[in-house]
Amino acid sequence: QQQVKQSPQSLIVQKGGISIINCAYENTAFDYFPWYQQFPGKGPALLIAIRPDVSEKKEGRFTISFNKSAKQFSLHIMDSQPGDSATYFCAAREDQAGTALIFGKGTTLSVSS
Amino acid sequence: NAGVTQTPKFRILKIGQSMTLQCTQDMNHNYMYWYRQDPGMGLKLIYYSVGAGITDKGEVPNGYNVSRSTTEDFPLRLELAAPSQTSVYFCASTRDSGVLEQYFGPGTRLTVT
Numbered sequence: 001q002q003q004v005k006q007s008p009q010s011l012i013v014q015k016g017g018i019s020i021i022n023c024a025y026e027n028t029a030f031d032y033f034p035w036y037q038q039f040p041g042k043g044p045a046l047l048i049a050i051r052p053d054v055s056e057k058k059e060g061r062f063t064i065s066f067n068k069s070a071k072q073f074s075l076h077i078m079d080s081q082p083g084d085s086a087t088y089f090c091a092a093r094e095d096q097a098g099t100a101l102i103f104g105k106g107t108t109l110s111v112s113s
Numbered sequence: 114n115a116g117v118t119q120t121p122k123f124r125i126l127k128i129g130q131s132m133t134l135q136c137t138q139d140m141n142h143n144y145m146y147w148y149r150q151d152p153g154m155g156l157k158l159i160y161y162s163v164g165a166g167i168t169d170k171g172e173v174p175n176g177y178n179v180s181r182s183t184t185e186d187f188p189l190r191l192e193l194a195a196p197s198q199t200s201v202y203f204c205a206s207t208r209d210s211g212v213l214e215q216y217f218g219p220g221t222r223l224t225v226t
Contacts, residue, residue, distance in 0.1 A: 004155075006155075009153065032213050034147075034213070034214070036217075041219075042219060042220075043117075043218050043219050043220050044156070044203070044206075044217050044219065046214050049214070050211060067158030067205070069212070089155060089156070098157045099144065099207070099210045100146055100161050100171060101137050101156075101158075101215060102158075103148075103155035103156040103157075104155055105153055105154055105155040106153070106155050
């Protein structure tokens with residue numbers, strides 16, 4: 001069973017528009033929710049992350065909205081730019097030995113100019 | 114700091130061959146991870162290590178082995194390669210469970226034919 005469900009699989013947004021990617025989880029033991037950005041041929045890199053005791057976190061044009069009761073969180077990219085075209089992964093971490101991340105399946109974002 | 118380095122970048126194996134994917138980090142991180150990434154499937158944890166001499170299985174360990182003799186190195190061994198092991202492999206590290214960000218290497222693209 002997939003522990004972190006991500007949607008949509010792909011997204012096309014006009015330059016200057018808002019990109020929204022959604023994730024849902026089931027395990028209430030998750031204590032950390034990062035978003036990773038991956039460009040073709042590169043490894044994932046941390047973009048922004050949130051803890052479940054916070055409902056929103058903003059860093060520049062990137063915002064995470066977190067709804068603990070609904071067990072959902074989303075990434076909003078404001079004023080999307082062609083340079084934002086990449087694959088985005090949501091993830092969750094359970095605070096146990098190893099603390100590995102559980103990833104969603106990814107969203108491929110294309111920002112058209 | 115070079116961060117997390119992986120070698121080789123690309124490799125083609127024949128069915129039944131064996132190989133070792135190398136991973137080295139120079140950040141003195143205790144926790145290291147191996148993930149595999151398949152198209153449209155996100156990243157799945159193969160093995161992880163919380164320190165030298167300590168390793169444990171992740172979600173998809175079958176067909177792989179790891180060792181951790183030093184803090185810096187975490188090689189992944191493929192025995193009897195199968196087409197199902199065609200994937201992109203990423204190594205990642207973090208200092209310990211109190212540090213949230215995982216740092217990823219550039220990946221190794223492996224094809225088994």
